Amino acid sequence: MTFIPLAGAAIVLVLPNNAKLIRWVSAAATVPPLIMSIWLFANFDRNQAGFQFIEKYQWIPSFNISYYMGVDGLSVSMVLLTALLCFLCIFASFGIEKAVKGYFALFLMLDAGMMGVFCALDFFLFFVFWEVMLLPMYFLIGIWGGPRREYAAIKFFLYTLFGSAFMLIAILALYFSTEPHTFDMTVMMAQANKFGTEVLPIWPFKQLGWGFQHAIWMALFIGFAIKIPAFPFHTWLPDAHVEAPTAISVILAGVLLKMGTYGILRINFPMLPAATADLAFWCLGALGAWNIIYGALCAMAQKDLKKLVAYSSVSHMGYVMLGMASFTTQGINGAVLQMFNHGTITGMLFLLVGVIYDRAHHRDIEGFGGIAAIMPVYTGVTALAFFASMGLPGLSGFISEILVLLGTWQKYPILTILGASGVILTAGYLLWTIQRVYLGPPNEKYLKFPEISGREMFTLVPLGVIVIIVGIYPSVVLDMLRASLDQINQIVIPHL
Amino acid sequence: MAAEVELLAVQELVHVGIAARAEEVVAAGAVLAGFIGLPAVLGGSQFGHWLEPVIHGHAEEHGSAAMEWGLMALSVGFASFGALIAYLMYRRESLSPAFFADLAGGFFYRLFDRKWYFDEVYQFLFVNGTLLLAKVLSLFDQYVVDGIVNGAAGVTRFISWLNGVFDAYIIDGIVNAVADVTFWIGNKFRRVQTGNINSYLYGILIAIALAIIIKIRYWS
Numbered sequence: 001m002t003f004i005p006l007a008g009a010a011i012v013l014v015l016p017n018n019a020k021l022i023r024w025v026s027a028a029a030t031v032p033p034l035i036m037s038i039w040l041f042a043n044f045d046r047n048q049a050g051f052q053f054i055e056k057y058q059w060i061p062s063f064n065i066s067y068y069m070g071v072d073g074l075s076v077s078m079v080l081l082t083a084l085l086c087f088l089c090i091f092a093s094f095g096i097e098k099a100v101k102g103y104f105a106l107f108l109m110l111d112a113g114m115m116g117v118f119c120a121l122d123f124f125l126f127f128v129f130w131e132v133m134l135l136p137m138y139f140l141i142g143i144w145g146g147p148r149r150e151y152a153a154i155k156f157f158l159y160t161l162f163g164s165a166f167m168l169i170a171i172l173a174l175y176f177s178t179e180p181h182t183f184d185m186t187v188m189m190a191q192a193n194k195f196g197t198e199v200l201p202i203w204p205f206k207q208l209g210w211g212f213q214h215a216i217w218m219a220l221f222i223g224f225a226i227k228i229p230a231f232p233f234h235t236w237l238p239d240a241h242v243e244a245p246t247a248i249s250v251i252l253a254g255v256l257l258k259m260g261t262y263g264i265l266r267i268n269f270p271m272l273p274a275a276t277a278d279l280a281f282w283c284l285g286a287l288g289a290w291n292i293i294y295g296a297l298c299a300m301a302q303k304d305l306k307k308l309v310a311y312s313s314v315s316h317m318g319y320v321m322l323g324m325a326s327f328t329t330q331g332i333n334g335a336v337l338q339m340f341n342h343g344t345i346t347g348m349l350f351l352l353v354g355v356i357y358d359r360a361h362h363r364d365i366e367g368f369g370g371i372a373a374i375m376p377v378y379t380g381v382t383a384l385a386f387f388a389s390m391g392l393p394g395l396s397g398f399i400s401e402i403l404v405l406l407g408t409w410q411k412y413p414i415l416t417i418l419g420a421s422g423v424i425l426t427a428g429y430l431l432w433t434i435q436r437v438y439l440g441p442p443n444e445k446y447l448k449f450p451e452i453s454g455r456e457m458f459t460l461v462p463l464g465v466i467v468i469i470v471g472i473y474p475s476v477v478l479d480m481l482r483a484s485l486d487q488i489n490q491i492v493i494p495h496l
Numbered sequence: 497m498a499a500e501v502e503l504l505a506v507q508e509l510v511h512v513g514i515a516a517r518a519e520e521v522v523a524a525g526a527v528l529a530g531f532i533g534l535p536a537v538l539g540g541s542q543f544g545h546w547l548e549p550v551i552h553g554h555a556e557e558h559g560s561a562a563m564e565w566g567l568m569a570l571s572v573g574f575a576s577f578g579a580l581i582a583y584l585m586y587r588r589e590s591l592s593p594a595f596f597a598d599l600a601g602g603f604f605y606r607l608f609d610r611k612w613y614f615d616e617v618y619q620f621l622f623v624n625g626t627l628l629l630a631k632v633l634s635l636f637d638q639y640v641v642d643g644i645v646n647g648a649a650g651v652t653r654f655i656s657w658l659n660g661v662f663d664a665y666i667i668d669g670i671v672n673a674v675a676d677v678t679f680w681i682g683n684k685f686r687r688v689q690t691g692n693i694n695s696y697l698y699g700i701l702i703a704i705a706l707a708i709i710i711k712i713r714y715w716s
Contacts, residue, residue, distance in 0.1 A: 155645070235642040294633060300626070301634035428626065 002069070002115040002129075004032045005086070009108035012101060019100045023090070026104040030087040033115060037076075037083035044076050046479045049487035051121060051186070059125075064182035068122040073484030074336060077477055078118045078255075078262055081343040084466075085254045086111045088459045089247035092351055095358060096144060096245065103144055106136040107247075114255050118262065123171050123183040130167070133256065134160055137248070145243040152236075152243035159226055159236040167223035170216045174271065177212075189270040192491070217275035220268055221283055227260030228317050230287050231294055241310035242363075246354025249306070253313050253350055254343040261320045261339055265332075269324075270491050277495035280325045281412070288321025289415045292422035300429040305356070305363040308433060309349045312389060315422060316342045322419050323404035327493055331407020332485045333478055338400035340477055341388075341470065345397055348385040348463045352378070355456050356437075359449045365433060370442030371449075378452040379438045381460055386430045388467045391423055396470035502526030503575050507582050 008029025015022055045052060051070035059067045071079060089107070096103050109132065116129030134157055142153030175181055178191050196212040208214070226233040241249050264284075269276050295315030302308040316338065323335025355378060356371070357363055372379040388395040391402075401423065409416040452460075470477055503526060584591045597605040610616070690696075 155649075158649075159645070232641050232644075235637065235645050238637075294637075297626075297630040297633045298637050300630035425626070429630075 002033075002112055002119060005029055005108040005111035005115070009105045009112070012105045012108065015101065017101060019097075022100050022104050023094055026108060027087070027090045029108055030083070030090050030111065033111070034083040034087045037080045040071065040076055041080050041480070044071070044073070044480060046073070047483055049073075049483040054121075059122075063124075064180065064184065065124045066122050066184060067125060068184060068186075069116075069119040069125075070121050071119055073481045074262065074265055074488070075118045076480050077336065077340045078258055079115065081258070081340055082111070082114045082118065082255050084462065085251060085343060085347055086114070088347075088351075088462060089250050091455055092247040092250065092354065092459045093245070094455060098144065103140065106140050107251075110136040110140070110251065114251075114259075117259055121185045123174065123185055123188070125183075126185070127164075127168065127171060130259070131164060133259075134164075137252070137256070140248045141240060141244045144245045144248070147243070148239065149243045152239040156236045156240040159233070163223035163226035163233075165223075166219040170219040170223070173212075173216050173219075185267070185271075189491075192271050192273055211275075213272050213275040214279065217268055217272045217279060218283075220272075221264065221279075224260040224263040224268070225283075225287075227263070228257060228291075228321065229260070229314060230317075230321065231291050231314070234291075234295075234314050237314060238307050238310045241313070241350075242304060242306045246350060246357070249350040249354070250347045253310075254347040257313060257317055258339045258343060261317070261324065261335070264324065265336070265485075265488060269488050273492040274495045276492050277327075280327070280492075284321045285325030285408070285412055285415050288318045288323075288325060289418040289422075291315065291318030291321060292419050293318075293425065296422050296425035296429065300425065300432070303365055305365050305433070305437070306350070306353050307363075308365070308429065309346065309353060312349070312426065312430075313342070313346050315426060316346065316389070318422070319401055319404045319419065322408050322415060325415075326404075326407040326411045327489055327496060328407040328410050329482075329486060329489065330403045331411075332489050333481055334400050334403025334405075334407055336481050336485060337396075337470075337474065337477055338404060341396040341400045341467070344463045344466050344470075345385060345388045348381075348460055348467070349389060351456070351459050351463075352382045352385055355452055360446060365436050368437040368443060368446070370438070370440045371446070372438045373442040374446055374449050375451050377457075381452070381457075381464060382438065383434065384464055384467070386434055388471070390427045390430050394468075394471050396467045396474065399471060399474040502529065503579075507578055 008026060011029070012022055012026055015025060040053065049072070051072045054070035055067070056069075057067045059065045086107075090104070093103065093107065113129050113132035113136070117126060117133065120126040120129055138153050138157040141156060142149050145152060171183070174188055175183055178188055182188075198211050204210075210218075222233070226236075228234075229237045241252060244252060292315050295311050295313070295318060299308045299311035299315060302311060319338045320335045320342070323331040323333075323338065326332070353363065356368070360368070384395070388397045391397040405416050405419055408419065503523065581591070585593050599605070607613070
């Protein structure tokens with residue numbers, strides 16, 4: 001599942017320069033992972049909390065590095081999301097004209113990297129796949145992007161790499177703390193109580209009351225916080241999203257952002273539980289609530305449609321952080337469900353922005369008007385996506401947001417109040433955007449716009465269907481998550 | 497009570513001239529709706545009893561009979577007064593609306609016409625306030641937070657420029673200095689090669705003399 005896209009990339013590189021052939025071969029390369037992930041989804045044992053479908057081989061025995069891949073509930077949902085989005089984005093990328101071969105080869109490499117991150121259970125392997133994602137992203141944004149693409153690409157790349165440096169320090173620290181020295185994540189999870197929590201006697205750790213475990217937690221958190229993106233490490237996101245081509249924005253928002261919170265749940269929670277219990281309120285909860293409000297307010301002030309959606313991503317990921325900080329069943333399940341939902345919903349939003357950009361070649365909100373009269377089907381789908389983003393009951397966004405808020409209310413009522421007021425702000429800017437762009441008298445310039453095409457609908461419909469289904473019957477996703485997440489939660493709760 | 501309040505609202509609609517048919521329907525409905533909650537002194541209503549299984553306890557509060565009669569008289573009185581004024585103003589036209597509108601320089605008329613300026617206050621406080629906050633935060637994000645990021649990039653570039661200068665002038669300078677010193681020493685020693693046999697013999701003589709002196713002095 002991880003390596004078929006990689007093989008696909010290799011095949012694409014040797015194909016002749018026929019754009020059509022390359023596109024369809026790439027699409028074919030993403031179909032097997034999609035089928036396999038659906039198979040995983042069907043055959044995953046929902047009652048078991050541990051890792052399933054494990055593959056473990058010796059890789060570098062002298063350092064105890066193994067090729068260790070497995071999935072649990074948390075991973076399965078992310079793998080499904082990744083496979084689906086990659087498959088759909090191949091079709092969304094059919095509009096690329098320049099250097100088609102390179103684009104699709106890089107895209108498939110990115111796909112392989114993302115799958116690997118979610119399945120990896122060996123820290124070294126995890127880190128390798130994490131870095132594998134960065135390089136294709138840099139080129140994809142930097143070559144096929146908008147006017148300021150070089151700036152956005154290098155900013156994204158260096159910022160994320162900066163975080164990865166911290167992550168590497170933490171990985172090595174954990175490696176040397178385990179007995180025997182190993183990169184195996186399951187071993188690290190089992191030995192979690194060995195990582196010292198006594199206060200380190202040097203400044204600034206002494207002042208903060210931090211131990212070794214807290215220091216590692218912080219190092220990992222900085223790396224992940226840049227990805228989430230958490231304020232104040234989020235400024236790469238508006239630039240990267242605006243300048244990236246449509247399909248890449250979808251992948252960036254739909255999958256890469258989840259890597260940050262996935263990392264926190266997979267690594268910070270089970271391996272460093274005491275530190276998590278100590279630091280969660282400020283680093284996850286309060287920061288999450290601030291993310292929600294700050295992202296929503298910044299989104300309201302935007303004039304570029306894509307930047308608005310980018311800031312709305314910042315806002316929605318705040319809900320994930322808030323849910324994780326609550327350490328309640330509803331909170332953490334809501335948080336991961338929000339990860340899944342945000343992938344589908346924001347994926348739809350970026351695809352929709354791409355549709356209108358392909359026609360008008362600008363994304364200026366004030367420059368549109370009355371698109372509903374010109375492209376009614378498109379407006380209908382957009383309304384669905386916007387309402388889902390708002391958290392309208394009946395659509396999936398509502399379920400995850402309400403679970404997060406319910407979970408957080410039990411612990412931190414103030415944060416819940418802030419989070420709930422974020423819902424109002426979200427509705428504010430989304431409805432205002434609908435009013436400015438889609439409603440009102442049609443703009444004469446755009447009267448001749450073609451309606452949404454079959455290919456574009458094909459990329460949107462599966463996501464829309466999932467949004468509606470999960471909104472009505474969320475157990476489809478929640479069942480997968482519950483056992484594993486409860487186990488992760490239980491590891492931390494004794495330390496609270 | 498509900499019926500009387502509804503009637504006042506209907507009269508307001510009359511003042512702005514809604515179609516008669518619509519107001520008849522609404523008025524009829526309003527009058528009938530009031531009967532759902534009859535006060536106790538007039539016989540009470542079944543509505544509260546109907547809700548009892550859901551609301552555990554009493555659905556209604558019961559005040560004293562005097563209070564109930566007083567409230568009914570008050571609300572009916574206000575409604576009748578309003579009906580009377582409307583009749584006089586628009587049916588009999590013995591009172592002129594313009595007189596009342598111009599009272600206190602038109603202040604009251606404007607106040608009620610603009611619905612106590614609630615819309616304007618809301619727009620200013622909540623709408624413009626939120627938009628202003630949004631703008632401020634967005635600019636903060638763009639210039640301060642992103643400024644720190646770009647500033648960090650700038651500082652890194654400056655440090656790397658300093659490094660480049662250090663490397664080119666100082667480290668390389670030392671390398672070049674070694675070369676220069678070697679050249680300078682060689683330049684000085686070049687003078688020894690005169691090509692003049694007399695100088696060479698002179699040198700040999702001095703060397704032998706030095707050797708003899710050293711042998712006598714230090715090797716006994």
